[in-house]
Amino acid sequence: MKRAGKENLRGWLTVGPIILYYAIFGLIPLGIVFYYSTLKEKGLFGGTTFVGFGNFVTIFTNPRYYNLLITTALISVFTIGLSLIFGLVLAKLMTSSIRGKTFYRTVYYIPVVVSMAIVSQIVNVWLSPTTGTINNILVSLGHERVIWRDSVFWMYFWLIVICTWKGLGATVILFVAGMAAIPPDIYEAADIDGAGGVVKFFSITLPNLRAMFVFVLITSIIGAFNIFEPVQLITGGEPDGATKVVLFQIYDESFQNGNFGMGSALSVVVLLILMALTMLNMRFGQQKD
Amino acid sequence: MTVVKKSEKIVTHIVLALGSVVMLYPFVFAVLGTFLSLEEFYSVGFLPLPTSLDYVFDNFATLFRRSDIWPAIGMTLARTAWYSLIVGFTSVMGGYVFAKVNFKGKSVAFYLLMSSMMVPGVALLIPQYLMMARFPLVGGNGLDGMGGSGLLNNWAVLFVTGCFSAYNIFLLRQAFTGIGNEYKEAAEVDGAGFFQTIFTIYLPMVKPVLAVIFINLFIGQWNDYLFPMIFLSERADLMPIGVVSVNISNDYLLAGGSSGLGLVNYPLVMAISIVMMLPPVAVYIAFQKYFVTGLTLGGVKS
Numbered sequence: 001m002k003r004a005g006k007e008n009l010r011g012w013l014t015v016g017p018i019i020l021y022y023a024i025f026g027l028i029p030l031g032i033v034f035y036y037s038t039l040k041e042k043g044l045f046g047g048t049t050f051v052g053f054g055n056f057v058t059i060f061t062n063p064r065y066y067n068l069l070i071t072t073a074l075i076s077v078f079t080i081g082l083s084l085i086f087g088l089v090l091a092k093l094m095t096s097s098i099r100g101k102t103f104y105r106t107v108y109y110i111p112v113v114v115s116m117a118i119v120s121q122i123v124n125v126w127l128s129p130t131t132g133t134i135n136n137i138l139v140s141l142g143h144e145r146v147i148w149r150d151s152v153f154w155m156y157f158w159l160i161v162i163c164t165w166k167g168l169g170a171t172v173i174l175f176v177a178g179m180a181a182i183p184p185d186i187y188e189a190a191d192i193d194g195a196g197g198v199v200k201f202f203s204i205t206l207p208n209l210r211a212m213f214v215f216v217l218i219t220s221i222i223g224a225f226n227i228f229e230p231v232q233l234i235t236g237g238e239p240d241g242a243t244k245v246v247l248f249q250i251y252d253e254s255f256q257n258g259n260f261g262m263g264s265a266l267s268v269v270v271l272l273i274l275m276a277l278t279m280l281n282m283r284f285g286q287q288k289d
Numbered sequence: 290m291t292v293v294k295k296s297e298k299i300v301t302h303i304v305l306a307l308g309s310v311v312m313l314y315p316f317v318f319a320v321l322g323t324f325l326s327l328e329e330f331y332s333v334g335f336l337p338l339p340t341s342l343d344y345v346f347d348n349f350a351t352l353f354r355r356s357d358i359w360p361a362i363g364m365t366l367a368r369t370a371w372y373s374l375i376v377g378f379t380s381v382m383g384g385y386v387f388a389k390v391n392f393k394g395k396s397v398a399f400y401l402l403m404s405s406m407m408v409p410g411v412a413l414l415i416p417q418y419l420m421m422a423r424f425p426l427v428g429g430n431g432l433d434g435m436g437g438s439g440l441l442n443n444w445a446v447l448f449v450t451g452c453f454s455a456y457n458i459f460l461l462r463q464a465f466t467g468i469g470n471e472y473k474e475a476a477e478v479d480g481a482g483f484f485q486t487i488f489t490i491y492l493p494m495v496k497p498v499l500a501v502i503f504i505n506l507f508i509g510q511w512n513d514y515l516f517p518m519i520f521l522s523e524r525a526d527l528m529p530i531g532v533v534s535v536n537i538s539n540d541y542l543l544a545g546g547s548s549g550l551g552l553v554n555y556p557l558v559m560a561i562s563i564v565m566m567l568p569p570v571a572v573y574i575a576f577q578k579y580f581v582t583g584l585t586l587g588g589v590k591s
Contacts, residue, residue, distance in 0.1 A: 007391050007392050010386065010483060011386050011390045014386040019402065028420060100305075104308075109577070110573065114569055117514045118538065122562050125322075264415050270409065278406075
């Protein structure tokens with residue numbers, strides 16, 4: 001009995017403060033974001049009015065807002081598609097019996113650990129309209145200079161290239177780990193049946209990677225909602241707001257326009273989408289066991 | 290058969306090597322770029338090829354003579370130290386208690402804390418900002434949180450959030466669960482106390498997990514950008530390196546950039562990029578085996 005009491009005391013003296021801290025810095029903000037999503041603010045000192053679900057109605061009816069979700073979705077579809085295709089192929093190559101596998105795995109992961117902001121600044125040097133490196137090359141080849149920021153296509157192109165480049169290494173490492181976990185005797189059995197490499201890839205490797213696939217997919221979507229630095233530093237949301245993503249607008253709305261109500265409503269939309277995806281991930285991840 | 294295999298291997302190497310070139314290109318470009326003078330940089334093509342070693346020293350010297358770079362690195366190291374200590378402590382204690390101590394309501398407490406992983410950080414940015422602005426009794430605020438600016442633009446704001454991580458608690462709980470109870474029982478027989486058991490017996494056995502936690506904290510802190518940029522918007526002097534590196538590169542990227550003293554100077558943008566990228570890359574390469582552990586440990590159960 002005394003022992004059980006001691007265990008309870010130890011347990012709660014440790015966990016209690018962590019839960020208290022979580023309540024203050026995690027749950028209170030969660031309450032605030034839902035409360036503020038029902039308010040409209042006119043600048044920092046303009047006062048607030050209660051608008052109920054008004055902000056959400058605006059988000060889903062005004063193209064200025066629902067386009068943010070479409071833009072985020074577009075960028076993530078291309079980024080995730082490219083990452084999955086390249087990731088699977090590269091992981092397959094990196095698990096084959098070649099020398100230097102560790103070297104390749106290391107190299108491909110390097111972009112993951114560097115600052116997205118500083119990568120964006122390097123790209124800015126390349127894209128500068130007057131003195132940028134790519135324009136230097138174009139001019140030396142006899143082409144016209146390209147004003148990248150004026151072109152929706154090129155801004156999307158660069159955002160997708162940067163995000164794919166930056167995240168690919170993580171996808172590859174996860175697929176490598178997933179492929180390493182597939183029991184080799186399945187492949188041996190297929191070898192005896194005379195199955196070729198492509199057949200083995202589609203009938204053994206891919207089905208066995210399902211849980212990892214879902215995990216990669218969902219963490220990539222979560223990652224897409226976190227895209228901020230390249231939009232802020234390279235595109236600025238231009239041209240004409242075409243490259244504004246959700247997080248950029250949350251920032252813009254709150255700190256440039258002072259409308260924390262709309263910023264909060266957008267945050268709630270992100271929150272609900274990502275929570276749903278995380279739950280989906282848990283379901284699929286567990287079915288594998 | 291062996292001939293086919295050999296050609297397959299060569300193709301594999303070619304594809305992976307080409308990919309490596311793409312992955313490393315921006316780094317190589319940045320490193321070579323620091324060797325150029327501004328005039329040389331104007332005619333740079335795919336690769337800035339250095340013609341002399343005259344400029345690289347000057348470029349880095351100009352950068353390191355700036356008054357803003359050292360305090361920023363200091364602030365970043367201070368944050369890394371603080372978060373390593375506090376997150377390390379809460380993760381070890383939480384992880385151990387959830388793995389080895391049987392207390393009433395344990396599973397409720399566990400799921401409550403783990404639920405925090407479902408809330409994406411981006412969604413809490415705005416409410417945390419509002420909360421910091423209205424934090425009672427600091428920064429001129431009254432008990433009701435009104436009157437001042439709270440913790441905004443106060444150095445403390447860089448240290449109050451994120452003092453525990455459900456993910457790290459989970460990682461350590463898994464690690465401690467994998468270690469038998471016999472150590473704990475033997476320690477009790479020997480009269481070792483609660484903390485002694487954790488820190489001298491169990492902790493040395495989970496060093497790889499601690500390494501993962503520390504490395505991720507360091508890289509997270511070094512690259513932290515959005516949070517400090519917003520929460521310390523009026524205090525450029527307190528910003529960590531993640532934000533200051535962008536301010537510095539803006540100075541050289543845009544004529545008359547954020548601090549007004551700039552001339553377009555791309556070699557210096559490359560120099561600050563190198564300073565910014567080198568520490569996380571070095572840490573990653575030195576500890577890369579832990580990275581794979583960290584990525585796969587808690588993520589997917591296979």
